[in-house]
Amino acid sequence: MIYKRKVQFYETDAQGVVHHSNYPRYFEEARGCYLEKIGYPYERVREDLNTDIVLIELQINYKKPLYFGDDFEIKFGISDMDKFFFSFEYTVLKNSSTIATGKTKHACLNRNTGKIISIPDILRSKLNGT
Template identity: 30%
Template sequence: MKAIVSAAAPVDVHFHDLDPMNIVWHGNYAKYFELGRAALFTKIGYGYAAMKNSGFAWPVIDMHIRYYRPLELAQRAEVVAGVVEWENRLKIDYLIRDPESGRKITRGHTVHVALDIATKEMQWETPPVLREKLSPWLA
């Protein structure tokens, strides 16, 4: 599915990200996805402070990761995050790639639902604030 809007963020692999095999521990890829997601939300003007001020949180309710190649110490990579669904849930696709060669390292997606912060109630439809933030890319 084609992204409505996307953003990229750099990934730097540090020593503390490695497992005993000297490659990035699989659980750290969720952290790298978060870098892309934060860049994406910043791009649309809905960073975490704005999100909190809007009265809604967007917790992850599902995540899928497919690994193609390992990341290694001091390797530079790029994570691209893009909104592919937004009307009833928010689905973000991710691609971690080598920025020089373009080689695919990891793909995945996360699914989020809007949660009213005050009531802790899940919303079954995207709140107007996200529609407004995405409107420049929906036209």
């Protein structure tokens, strides 16, 4: 999947470079877009499945900077999934040049107990594209 975006001024530091703390936000925006496209936005996961999706690991490798006004895209998708956990891998690109790469790992929690649960079958099916 591809998520496209433009760097906003408030995301930059005094030199006009995107602050490193924005990349996790970009990844989260991309995931939110993905969940909407598969028909299970966060609200539906929470309400229909009584489940929260939580981030348990985050890795980012910074290669080049982005600047205010840059258009960029994030190519990403599911890289791993088992009964309890699933991961996304990301490549941030500007004009086909790799800006950063990353990976996030997630788990599902029961909203009532706060305990890790297996990925709900319907969500697993949607994440797998089936």
